[in-house]
Amino acid sequence: MIVGAVxxxxxxxxxxxxxxxxxxxxxxxxxRGDFVRLHPSRARVHTPHFLxxxxxxxxxxAAARLGVTVTRKVGSAVERNRVKRLVREAFRxxxxxxxxxxxxxxxAKAGAPTLALADVQAEWDVVRGLLRRRAxxxxxxxxxxxxxxxx
RNA sequence: GUAGUCGAACAGGUGAUCGUCGGCGACGGGGUCUCGAUCUCGUCGCGGGAGGAACGUCCGAGCUCCAUAGGGCAGGGUGCCAGGUAACGCCUGGUGCGGGUGACCGCGAGGACAGUGCCACAGAGAACAGUCCGCCGCUCCGCGCGCCCUCUCGAGAGGGAGGGCACGCCGAUCGGUGAGGGUGAAACGGCGGGGUAAGAGCCCACCGCGUCGACGGUAACGCCGACGGCACGGCAAACCCCACCCGGAGCAAGGCCAUGUAAGAAGGCGACGGCGCGCAUGCUCGCUGCGUGCGCGCCGGAAGGGUGAGCCCGCCCGGUGCCUUCGGGUAGGCCGCUAGAGGCGCGCGGUGACGCGCGCCGUAGAGGAAUGAUCGCCACCGCGCAGCAGGGCGACCGAGGCGCGGGACAGAACUCGGCGUACGGACGACUGCGACC
RNA sequence: GGGCGUUUAACUCAGCGGUAGAGUGCGACCUUCACACGGUUGAAGUCACAGGUUCAAAUCCUGUAACGCCCA
Numbered sequence: 001m002i003v004g005a006v007x008x009x010x011x012x013x014x015x016x017x018x019x020x021x022x023x024x025x026x027x028x029x030x031x032r033g034d035f036v037r038l039h040p041s042r043a044r045v046h047t048p049h050f051l052x053x054x055x056x057x058x059x060x061x062a063a064a065r066l067g068v069t070v071t072r073k074v075g076s077a078v079e080r081n082r083v084k085r086l087v088r089e090a091f092r093x094x095x096x097x098x099x100x101x102x103x104x105x106x107x108a109k110a111g112a113p114t115l116a117l118a119d120v121q122a123e124w125d126v127v128r129g130l131l132r133r134r135a136x137x138x139x140x141x142x143x144x145x146x147x148x149x150x151x
Numbered sequence: 152g153u154a155g156u157c158g159a160a161c162a163g164g165u166g167a168u169c170g171u172c173g174g175c176g177a178c179g180g181g182g183u184c185u186c187g188a189u190c191u192c193g194u195c196g197c198g199g200g201a202g203g204a205a206c207g208u209c210c211g212a213g214c215u216c217c218a219u220a221g222g223g224c225a226g227g228g229u230g231c232c233a234g235g236u237a238a239c240g241c242c243u244g245g246u247g248c249g250g251g252u253g254a255c256c257g258c259g260a261g262g263a264c265a266g267u268g269c270c271a272c273a274g275a276g277a278a279c280a281g282u283c284c285g286c287c288g289c290u291c292c293g294c295g296c297g298c299c300c301u302c303u304c305g306a307g308a309g310g311g312a313g314g315g316c317a318c319g320c321c322g323a324u325c326g327g328u329g330a331g332g333g334u335g336a337a338a339c340g341g342c343g344g345g346g347u348a349a350g351a352g353c354c355c356a357c358c359g360c361g362u363c364g365a366c367g368g369u370a371a372c373g374c375c376g377a378c379g380g381c382a383c384g385g386c387a388a389a390c391c392c393c394a395c396c397c398g399g400a401g402c403a404a405g406g407c408c409a410u411g412u413a414a415g416a417a418g419g420c421g422a423c424g425g426c427g428c429g430c431a432u433g434c435u436c437g438c439u440g441c442g443u444g445c446g447c448g449c450c451g452g453a454a455g456g457g458u459g460a461g462c463c464c465g466c467c468c469g470g471u472g473c474c475u476u477c478g479g480g481u482a483g484g485c486c487g488c489u490a491g492a493g494g495c496g497c498g499c500g501g502u503g504a505c506g507c508g509c510g511c512c513g514u515a516g517a518g519g520a521a522u523g524a525u526c527g528c529c530a531c532c533g534c535g536c537a538g539c540a541g542g543g544c545g546a547c548c549g550a551g552g553c554g555c556g557g558g559a560c561a562g563a564a565c566u567c568g569g570c571g572u573a574c575g576g577a578c579g580a581c582u583g584c585g586a587c588c
Numbered sequence: 589g590g591g592c593g594u595u596u597a598a599c600u601c602a603g604c605g606g607u608a609g610a611g612u613g614c615g616a617c618c619u620u621c622a623c624a625c626g627g628u629u630g631a632a633g634u635c636a637c638a639g640g641u642u643c644a645a646a647u648c649c650u651g652u653a654a655c656g657c658c659c660a
Contacts (some may be wrong), residue, residue, distance in 0.1 A: 021170070029519070065340060089523075093169080
């Protein structure tokens with residue numbers, strides 16, 4: 001796929017996100033409750049520097065929403081801010097990464113501050129198929145968060 | 152050239168594309184609603200968007216609530232002097248002490264005759280001290296040598312015994328001594344001379360210390376003179392004393408909207424009293440007066456509660472309620488939220504910190520949390536290349552060109568003033584050393 | 589953002605001016621046929637770091653670092 005950043009994915013298969021590359025508030029998780037809701041999710045994808053949690057969104061029609069978690073273990077305030085910006089940028093420039101109707105929380109692991117934008121995009125591109133499969137499983141009701149198992 | 156000291160400033164620039172936060176204007180969807188607003192989501196346009204340390208949270212303030220922040224105790228802080236400041240533990244200028252050849256730098260730097268305490272080990276002795284080795288003196292015992300006297304043996308030379316005097320040595324008792332040795336971080340002034348039995352501020356000069364006085368300085372203190380004759384060890388970043396300062400918590404403060412410290416249940420505690428006004432009513436012919444009931448206001452006050460680190464005084468709430476237990480919910484929105492003891496420039500006053508006056512500027516306000524991403528160009532630094540133009544007798548130096556690499560520490564969370572810590576490369580002034588003119 | 593606390597042996601902790609200690613663990617020896625238990629003995633520490641006060645600092649003061657806790 002396209003890793004070279006600026007250009008949008010050529011296979012923009014009728015992406016319903018009307019805003020193009022915009023990143024409005026509707027595409028972001030803005031409440032602590034949203035994050036807590038995704039934490040017990042069993043739909044998880046690991047990459048060398050990130051952990052992605054996928055869960056059901058508020059509506060099947062709505063575009064996928066992103067939340068970023070970078071704890072103090074990852075680095076200083078400057079490094080944490082940079083990681084969050086890169087994650088948001090990679091999500092913004094790739095609207096087809098996830099289907100509509102899902103939420104995703106990206107948790108940074110140690111070492112993430114050393115990455116550039118192209119590194120993040122390449123890392124995610126490797127797991128693209130797995131991400132979409134997990135997302136569709138969530139939308140079908142499989143791999144729902146087991147609230148009993150995780151109080 | 153090299154090693155260093157101090158000061159002030161900066162924190163690469165610019166363009167394109169895609170984004171983001173809040174402000175203003177226009178438009179649209181939704182919520183609330185007193186129907187005019189307000190909040191929220193989005194589109195378009197205009198202009199704005201991290202730092203010198205935004206950091207650590209070590210001090211000081213503004214602001215908010217607790218009582219307008221009150222009194223006492225306890226507790227905490229500061230600590231040479233003078234000034235600056237809203238304030239400070241900060242800054243400036245001085246003083247003293249210490250470090251450096253120097254430019255310059257560092258210092259919690261009040262009080263140890265108000266009291267209490269500590270000074271390990273070593274050492275004789277560690278605080279109004281002490282005699283271990285020594286030194287000195289008197290006396291006594293013993294020994295040695297010399298001289299004198301008496302007695303005695305001997306023919307004599309000379310020998311023996313006793314006594315006396317002087318000297319020396321060994322030992323003992325008593326006394327003097329704090330000079331020397333030794334211990335220690337520290338041994339009750341230092342050094343030199345006189346003096347003495349040996350010594351000692353015992354005496355003297357200089358130094359130190361203390362007291363008094365004169366002079367200079369606002370002061371800390373400096374300097375000069377006289378006197379005293381050592382009387383005054385160190386530790387207060389030991390308790391403490393003295394002087395001055397400090398109420399507590401912190402924007403997750405606090406306020407508004409929504410709302411459940413609710414409704415309800417069980418147990419326990421309790422207290423209502425006085426005055427005034429109005430209304431109704433009874434006694435009274437009526438006014439006045441008296442009694443009863445209801446309502447309102449004021450005063451005192453119980454049970455009980457609050458007083459935001461502790462205790463007391465006090466203060467406040469409470470007044471048909473209060474306390475305990477059970478019961479049961481929300482996890483939202485808005486304000487506070489940025490004009491600030493604000494910055495820059497000039498002038499005046501001041502050694503300076505700083506103050507005063509005038510002019511100009513408009514400068515982030517988020518809330519899972521914006522200020523970014525990518526690609527160019529220019530400037531800067533380092534390395535490499537052709538060793539090119541050019542310079543030099545030469546080794547070599549090389550403007551410019553091409554390529555590669557690099558640019559630190561670090562991200563606002565109510566706001567300021569400081570301190571401390573992290574960190575990049577340039578600049579200016581000054582100092583030491585070396586070489587040359 | 590704000591308010592606090594702790595750093596001492598490999599681990600858990602005492603010590604709070606005068607040569608750094610305990611328990612567990614570790615090594616060696618004894619005991620046992622062998623192991624465990626038990627006994628004897630030994631090693632192991634820049635007292636987080638850097639300055640300062642003091643004759644003397646793990647201890648007192650100042651600064652720094654790391655780790656941890658609390659808030660509606």
